[in-house]
Structure formats: C-alpha cells, structure tokens
Amino acid sequence: MRGSTIELPGTSSAPALLDPFGRAVTYLRVSVTDRCDFRCVYCMSEDMSFLPKRDLLSLEELDRICTAFVGQGVRKLRITGGEPLVRRDIMTLFRTLSRHLESGALDELTVTTNGSQLARFAQELVSCGVRRVNVSIDTLDPDKFHRITRWGNLAKVLQGLDAAQAAGLKVKINAVALKGVNEDEIESLIAWTHGRGMDLTLIEVMPLGEIDGQRIDQYLPLSEVRRRLEARYTLQDLAERTGGPARYVKVAETGGKLGFITPLTHNFCESCNRVRLTCTGQLFMCLGQEDAADLRAPVRASEDDAPLNRAILDAIARKPKGHDFIIDRNHARPAVGRHMSMTGG
Template sequence: MLQDSFGRKFHYLRLSVTEACNFKCQYCLPDGYKGPSESSFLSVPEIRTLVTAFARLGTSKVRITGGEPSLRRDFPDIIRLCRQTEGIKTIATTTHGGRLAKDALAWKEAGLDQVNVSIDSLDPRLFADITGQNKLTEILKGVDRALEVGLRVKVNTVLLKGFAGKQLQEFKDWLVQTPVTLRFIELMETGDHPQFFNQQHLSGLPFKSQLLDEGWSPVIRTQDAGPAEEFHHPDFAGRIGLILPYSKDFCSTCNRLRVAANGKLHLCLFSEHGLDIRPWLKEGDVDALMVHLQTLLGQKHATHYLHDGNTGATSHLAMLGG
C-alpha cells in the first residue's frame, strides 16, 4: 500500500494523458492551448506499466484526465487497459463533454464507470463567455446520454464571483429532477492567472452553511472518494458536492496522487515540481517502478500551502487535469 509519512493512504490515481484542450476556459487556458505536441505524452504501453504498478500498490481507482482526454484517438484503449488491470475497481474520466453525446456508449463499453463533466453555467451565453465555446446544449445532451447508458455522472462547476449570483439557484433547480452530483469547486490560484484569481475567487464556505440550513445532509465518504464534501436532500434527485481547497484541514484526507501526461509524478496538484518516473515507464519495469514510487512518496508534504499564495509548478490546470 502506498502510504506517506503522515499516515495517508493512496487508493486513487489521477492520470493525465494529454495537456491539450480545445476549449478556452477563462480560469485555465483563456488564450487556448499552446503546449507540447501529442507525441510527447505517455504511450499506451507506458500507461499500462504505470497503472499496473499503482494497482499492485493498492490503488483501486483511476481517473483519466487531461487537458481534454477524449482528444486522444486511443482514449477508449486507455480505458480498456485500465479495466483489464487487476485491482482497479473504478475508472472515471473528466471531460468538457464535447464528445459525450457521441461517445458515451463506446466509453461505457470500454469499461468506464463514471464521467465528470465541466459545466460552469446553465446559461448558454455565460457558458460561452466562460469557455470560449457555444456548446452548452450539446454537452447537456451528452449528460443525458451518459446517464442513459449507465454511467455515473458528476458535473463540475467552478465558483466565480462574476458569474455566481442567480446561477447557484438555477443549478439547484436543475438538480430537482437530474440525478447527477453537482460539485461546486472553489477557484484555485495558478501561476499563469493570479490577477484572475484575485478578481474572481469566491469562498464556498457560506454556501455550505446555506445548504445545511436548507436541510441538506452530509454523505459519508468512501475510501476512494475525491476531495468533495457531498450532500443529499430528499426533495432532489441530484446531490451537491463542495470542493473547498482553502478550508481548514483540506489536505488531511488526501488519498490521491497525480501523474502528468509527460510522465512526471506530482505528489500534490501544487507541488514545486514533478518527479520524473518516465525512465521506468519506458523500460516497462513494474517492480522497479513500485519501489521507486514508495521512495518518492516520502517527499509528500502535509499541505499544499495555497493559503500562502504558493502555487508551485502548476501554471494552469490543464497541466494535471485538476
């Protein structure tokens, strides 16, 4: 089992397979993607070595992220190899949802269990303003299709001061009949966008108090759950989750490690630098990689230091998929 010096155990791997994305979200890639080409990212054999090593060390959940992971033509193959890896029980992905209506069934048949879709507004105009893409209707059809084929669906919404207002109520109205988990995520500061953070950061703590006052009840966390605090209400088909990285003790329940598309291990989303494990991946040496991962985990810190304005090496969220 992967365990750090603070006693935290890591059942959850967030695996980025590309940094590329064709959306231009204001909080991530407002000027579009200008990074490395696809040829520099992990190959399928490298990914197989990586996932096998993590699984043998007790990891049971893999989330395939980007950038936008569906931009890789071999995305279904990556899902399939994760499904075929002994010990991996849950396979999820995070996507902007642009291909979801078309490909949800193929992803499900390849072995996907859960999809997280980024939807920052239910207003088509505001959605286009935030993302640079006028595709809200298409993405909502994708959510319906994903539910239809049996995928568990979560929707990610970044809390932005300039776009909140009545939108919080619109999302809650949507959840009355929509059986998804909607997670409101506090905007996190990254190296490329400190000014945007200062203008748009909105604490989620008042919203948590509001939910409790309205009769929403906390959901008990599972072993491989992500960082969200989830709440349910008997009058709603959907649930609400809150991801509050600036809240007290946020890092105490950390159970996930990240590997970037360039083959670097990140012990935290806001680590100072990635730790290169690609030589072991290229060699396909699962046993040596397992030993190396256990050694590297000793460098994991107790917290992310975001409160001090330290964003580490994360210049934008597409680098690691959040």
Template sequence: MQENNALIDRYGRRFRYLRLSITDVCNFKCSYCLPDGYQCDSERDFLRPTDIATLVSAFAGLGTRKVRITGGEPSLRKDLPEIIELCAQTPGIEQVAMTTNGFKLKQQVARWQQAGLTKLNLSIDSLDPRQFNAITGHNSLQDILAGLEDALALGLEVKVNAVLLKPYSEGQMHSFMAWLKSMPVTLRFIELMQTGDNQLYFKHNHLSGQPIKQQLLEQGWVQLLRDNTAGPAQEFSHPDYAGRIGLIMPYSKDFCSSCNRLRVSALGKLHLCLFAEQGLDLRALIQQGDVAALQQQLMDLLGHKEASHWLDQGYTGATRHLAMLGG
C-alpha cells in the same frame, strides 16, 4: 506486490486513487484556465498505451483501486477507448473514471462505457448558454447536456463540475438548484484556485464555498460520509432533490488531511500534489516495463509528500494552469 506494500505516506494517508493525465492539450478557452487557448510550450511525447498499462499495473499492485483519466481534454486522444479498456482490465482496478469538457460526449460516450468507464465528471460552469460561451469560448452547451442524458441512460455515475466565479455566482446558484430538483447527478461547486498564470484573475474572481455550505445546512441538506476512494468534495443530499451537491474548498482548514490521490502527468511525471514544485520523472522505469522497480520508486518518492499544498499562503508550485494535470 502485496497489499501491505500499499502507498502510505509519513502522515498516515493512504493513496487508493490515481489521477492520470493522458494529454495537456485542451480545445476550450476557459477564462480561469486557458483564456488564450492551448499553447504548445512543452514536448508532446505523451505516454503510450503500453506505458499506461505498466503504470496502472504498478499502482494497482500498491493498493490503488480507482483511476481517473484526465487531460487537458482526454477525448482529444484517438486511443482513449483503448486506454479506458486497459485500465478497466488491470487486476485490482475497480473504478475507471474520466473528467471531460463534454465536447465529444454525445458522439463517444457509448464507446467509453463499452470500454469499461464507470464514472464521468463533466465540466459545466453555467446552464445559461451565453454565460457558458463567455466562460469556455464554446457555444456547445446544448450538445453537452444531450450527451449528459445519454451518459445517464447508459448507467454511468455522473458528476458535474462548476467553478465558482464571482460575476456569475448568483444566477449560477439559482439555475443549478432548480436543475437538481429532477436531475440525478452530483453537482460539485469548485473554488477557483490560484495558479501561476491566473493570479490577477484569481484576485478578482475567487469565491469561498463556506457560505454556500452554511446555506445548504440551513436549508436541510445533510452532509454525507466519504468513500475511501472518493475525491475531496464535501457532499450533501436533500430529500426534495434528485441530485446532490458537492463542495470542493481547497482553502478550507484541514483540506489536505484526507488526501488519497496521486497524479501522473501525460509525460510520465509523478506529482505528489497538484501544486508540487516539480514533477518526479518515472518515465525510464515505465518504458522498461519493470513493474516491481516502478513500485519501489513510487514508495520511495512518496516520502517527499508534504502535509499541505500551502495554497492559503499564496503558493502555487509549478502549476501554471490546471490543464497541465487536469485539476
């Protein structure tokens, strides 16, 4: 299918970026996402590699250039290298990224890179081992940091995600800023988002990124232009730092105006927004292997995408927790 049949919604937003969840299972117990650990409360008949090949081909034919593999925790799938490879070998796909908690990073990153992975987002909410353990339920920070070094040595572009949380914010900022002096990664501070399961936690722990942005600008950091396949972060650089800083502020004005990504769940449902009321089932056409019919369905369904996620009005849609779609 030709480029002029690209995925463009009624607000003129063009979608070149697919976030593909391959499992909703996660082995961490992050306080802001799965404080009680993973609960199997739905079917686990996840998309198979053949299904994923059909889906990614359909998106690529509609102008998608970047695929991000997410979970839950994607490394819990034994066929992850195969999935990375089939995404990387799909004509039209230029970037294959993945978001991970890093639990298997040191053991597996070389395999992922050989399979075609080009970008890695790594969740590290604190550089203090005790705080990291308190937030995630895992005492694995040092192994994850060692895996990060291996990823950089392999030439992967690495971004580190840290959720802004009130109890840890002051120490979190100080240690991360010192770390970025010599660490060539982009550190992205992400505002805590309200979901169906964390409303009381959100009330007590949400922290706006706007004061951090103001502080960065006052300290000589310069905001960078976004690439058309980039995520929603506002990114900043400083000549005295090897690393960069990104801010993801979903409660900021006009956050949704630059939306360029669509999400598909591990069960084959299209989510027009992380906080959509429901997923739209693509599985029948995916399993038929009918790429052209699937492309037509995607273009038809895109007509239902809203202008905003309405998070600022307390709306969370069907998103009970972020592990459902990998954020």
C-alpha cells in the same frame, strides 16, 4: 525514507502504498493530454502553447504506469486532461485498463470530461467498465457558457449528458463557483442536476497557472455560498466519501447530493489518498506543491518494472502533509506555476 506498503483487509492481495503520514494512497488521477477543446477563463489563457507529442507518454506507457500502481494497491483510476477524450485513440487505453476491473484488482475506472465528446464515446466507455463520469458545467446560460469556456457549445455538452445517461452512466456535475459570474445560478444548478438524478459538486477557484486576469476577481468562498444556501435549503452533512476531496451534504428538499471542494476556505488534505500523473510522466504527490517524481525516465530506460516500482515508492515517501493555496491581492502570481490542464483535474 522510502514509501511503505501494507495489506488492506477485504481487498485484493495487492498492498497499499503508505505515505509518511500513514495515509494509504489508493487513488491515481492520470492526465492523458494537456490539450483541450475549451479555454475556460479560470483554467488557462486563450492563446495556449501545448506540449509536443514527443514529450507525451504513449498510451502503452500510460497503461504500464497505471498497471504498476494497481500492482501496488491503487484501487481507483481517474482519466483526466486537459480534455481526455480529445486524445487520439484514447479508447484503446480504456480498453486495456478495463482488464484490471475484470480481474478485481481495480474497483473503479472513471473519467472527468468537459462533455464535448460524450455523445461520441458514452456507450464505448460503458463497454470498458466505466460506470460514472464527472462533467464540468459552470452555467446553464448558453451565452455565459461560451464566455466562460471561450470555445464551448452548451448544446453539444447537454447532448453528451443525454447520451451518457442513456448509456447508463452515473453523472456528477462539477461547477467552479465564480464571483459575479455564476453565483446567482447555484440554486438553479442544484434544481437542474438533482432533477435529472445527478449529483452536483461546487469547486473553489484554485491558484494554478497564469490566466488572463486575476483569480482574486473570480474567487467566491464556498463558506459564503453554503451560508446562503442554508437560508433556503436544509443541508444534512454526510459522512460518505468518494475518494476525492469533496465534502457532501444531502439537500432535504431535493433528495440530491451536493459536494463542496474547498482548497482555500477549508484545507482538505488530512485524508488525502491520491496522487496525480501528468501526460509527460511527472508524478505530483500534491496538487498544491511543485515537487514531482519523473516516472517517464524509468519506463523508457528499462522494460523491467523494478525501477518504475522503486520510483513510485520513493515518490510516495515524499508526499507532503498538505498544500498552502493562497488567493489575495498580495499573491498575484499563482501558487503553482503549472496549469490545471497539465496536472489533470
């Protein structure tokens, strides 16, 4: 069965991609590099081998694939990595993709970053139509930050946040909940983010890729975190969605939003509207499955977009209903062999 399309009311004339379960795929996350200037302990090993340049999609190829998805009804593009802002000439891609914002074909162009390069690029991102960014910060303790990221400098990231907010970007902080590492800081992260007008999303450790150590030693169920927070805060469930897997609450005492991404304690697949493109042109229809479609081959085989568009439709027809993440002592190997830095965060 090949993926199908439907017309969505109130949007552009582009059809929406429909998966086998009737979900409209309107959100593409694009990894532009597997490289990163951090080595976070839950994401990758310290001694990583990265892909040779010849295997990567060029910026022109990335633009072509993104444009094909926009033409088939994708309304939101998120640029990720690795760390996307370390890719050489990356702002060229943002500038070319911004034409879809100007035409109205695209609702949002955004980015997930570790913040290390934000001071350098914040203003230019705004000029390309980016209005909000997600920044990963797991702790406000500089020494602990360095231990978690191995190579990161918290002061530099905070300077990037200042630059982002000064440029007018709306910032959301992502924090991975790590047992015995930052679980005692979650309340202070809430106070800090909400005090700066930023939202906070907590994320459970995901079993992707080999790391140094075992993820069961890092895994902190967010169901447990929420129970503890409810003893201190009034958490009001919100119906809103931002196109991602987070479920949001309003913290009455601060007035800010708090999100929970719970791939393990609560499968978030029922309303999944997203697919992920790697920097090598592999399209993963599910973060937690190994099945992928090769989009690099049709892009490099022909200047005609018809083969690429067919490949996209065929891939969406294979999108599964959900993932099967497991973390326990009996499943020491990761559920998925590739690292998050390859797939895109």
